[in-house]
Amino acid sequence: xxxxxxxxxxxxxxxxxxxxxxxxxxxxxxxxxxxxxxxxxxxxxxxxxxxxxxxxxxxxxxxxxxxxxxxxxxxxxxxxxxxxxxxxxxxxxxxxxxxxxxxxxxxxxxxxxxxxxxxxxxxxxxxxxxxxxxxxxxxxxxxxxxxxxxxxxxxxxxxxxxxxxxxxxxxxxxxxxxxxxxxxxxxxxxxxxxx
Amino acid sequence: xxxxxxxxxxxxxxxxxxxxxxxxxxxxxxxxxxxxxxxxxxxxxxxxxxxxxxxxxxxxxxxxxxxxxxxxxxxxxxxxxxxxxxxxxxxxxxxxxxxxxxxxxxxxxxxxxxxxxxxxxxxxxxxxxxxxxxxxxxxxxxxxxxxxxxxxxxxxxxxxxxxxxxxxxxxxxxxxxxxxxxxxx
Numbered sequence: 001x002x003x004x005x006x007x008x009x010x011x012x013x014x015x016x017x018x019x020x021x022x023x024x025x026x027x028x029x030x031x032x033x034x035x036x037x038x039x040x041x042x043x044x045x046x047x048x049x050x051x052x053x054x055x056x057x058x059x060x061x062x063x064x065x066x067x068x069x070x071x072x073x074x075x076x077x078x079x080x081x082x083x084x085x086x087x088x089x090x091x092x093x094x095x096x097x098x099x100x101x102x103x104x105x106x107x108x109x110x111x112x113x114x115x116x117x118x119x120x121x122x123x124x125x126x127x128x129x130x131x132x133x134x135x136x137x138x139x140x141x142x143x144x145x146x147x148x149x150x151x152x153x154x155x156x157x158x159x160x161x162x163x164x165x166x167x168x169x170x171x172x173x174x175x176x177x178x179x180x181x182x183x184x185x186x187x188x189x190x191x192x193x194x195x
Numbered sequence: 196x197x198x199x200x201x202x203x204x205x206x207x208x209x210x211x212x213x214x215x216x217x218x219x220x221x222x223x224x225x226x227x228x229x230x231x232x233x234x235x236x237x238x239x240x241x242x243x244x245x246x247x248x249x250x251x252x253x254x255x256x257x258x259x260x261x262x263x264x265x266x267x268x269x270x271x272x273x274x275x276x277x278x279x280x281x282x283x284x285x286x287x288x289x290x291x292x293x294x295x296x297x298x299x300x301x302x303x304x305x306x307x308x309x310x311x312x313x314x315x316x317x318x319x320x321x322x323x324x325x326x327x328x329x330x331x332x333x334x335x336x337x338x339x340x341x342x343x344x345x346x347x348x349x350x351x352x353x354x355x356x357x358x359x360x361x362x363x364x365x366x367x368x369x370x371x372x373x374x375x376x377x378x379x380x
Contacts, residue, residue: 017261024257029249036250046253053260120239128243147244172202178240 001069009069013060020057027070028053030149031077037132037141038081045081052080067158071151074159078141085137124186131181139174146171199223199230208237280362 001009011019031052035045056076063072132140145151145159156167199220206212207220224230253259 017264020264021257021261024260028252028256032252033247033249045250046256049252050256050260050263054263057260057264124239125243125246128240129247132244132247143244144247147241148247148249168202172205175205175237175240176201178244179236182236182240 001065005069006065009060009063009065012057013063017057020060023069023073024053027073030070031074033144033148034074034077034141035081037144038078038137039084040133040137044084048080048084049077052077055080068155070149071155071158074145074149074151075161078159124182127185128178128182131178135174135177139170139177142167142170143174143178204230204233204237208234208241285359 008019008022012023028049032045032049035048035052036042039045039048052073056073059076063069132143135143142156142160145156146153151159153164153167156162157164160167162170203212203216203220207217212220224234
């Protein structure tokens with residue numbers, strides 16, 4: 001945490017709403033992305049995000065500077081979204097720890113046709129991004145935290161409260177779901193099986 | 196085809212394999228075009244996720260959050276009423292205690308049965324002396340407290356105290372709520 005950010009957090013914790021506005025500006029985009037991945041609904045995500053930022057401001061005096069502010073904030077966002085999912089009756093699958101997937105240890109098969117040239121195209125990238133939006137929230141949220149927000153396993157565990165095995169498993173499944181969708185969508189670009 | 200699992204390929208891609216295992220995996224990848232393609236696909240997928248644009252934040256979102264942090268007018272109004280009321284009751288109770296202390300006994304009518312008669316008498320003497328001097332120096336005429344304030348009975352004091360503590364409680368609750376709203380430590 002930089003000295004500048006530390007100072008802004010201290011002022012915000014003392015009730016300076018202008019300082020807090022700086023933090024909202026800085027963290028809202030990533031927090032909004034996480035909320036969207038979890039809730040899949042723009043209006044719900046906006047409501048959850050506003051609620052989360054208000055809660056975070058109230059809880060700010062208790063924020064321990066040892067943790068990263070972003071991790072602490074995303075945990076609040078995650079919990080608010082989980083509460084919203086609970087109202088929809090969808091929370092259980094989000095918070096339930098899972099065993100490692102059976103397919104995680106499986107060797108890479110040799111008979112899948114891989115999309116060769118398509119991987120470089122803008123259409124491929126666009127398809128991947130659309131697929132994340134369609135993916136189940138419990139997988140896309142973890143994938144987004146890991147790849148887009150560059151959080152470590154430990155930070156994701158802190159945000160979600162899930163054990164490391166579940167975090168790894170969901171990350172694995174998210175990538176496999178993307179892979180399967182891509183193989184289905186781009187068969188025409190595949191170059192055939194190479195042993 | 197190989198002993199490499201998807202999980203290991205992902206761990207390798209994420210830089211989470213041990214140095215010795217990394218060397219082994221690199222040797223396997225170098226020997227297999229298929230693994231090279233799988234790795235390339237995995238990296239392309241990750242690249243697609245990393246290139247994703249964060250979801251747009253609603254317009255004027257920061258202002259909305261900051262506005263939501265301000266205490267509502269209604270709560271502020273109720274809080275002020277509670278504070279004013281409790282202050283008024285506090286004053287009334289002080290007057291009531293003085294009245295009970297210095298006033299005539301409601302039963303016997305005896306003027307000298309005060310609870311704090313000596314202290315109140317001293318106060319009355321000092322106040323009346325000061326008031327007389329101020330009145331002498333200026334044209335302002337200050338009231339004398341030589342005439343005691345009268346309370347009809349002690350029961351009104353008990354009722355008054357009960358109402359007073361009720362308002363103290365209300366004030367405390369509203370005050371806490373107000374401070375939570377304004378986020379002062």
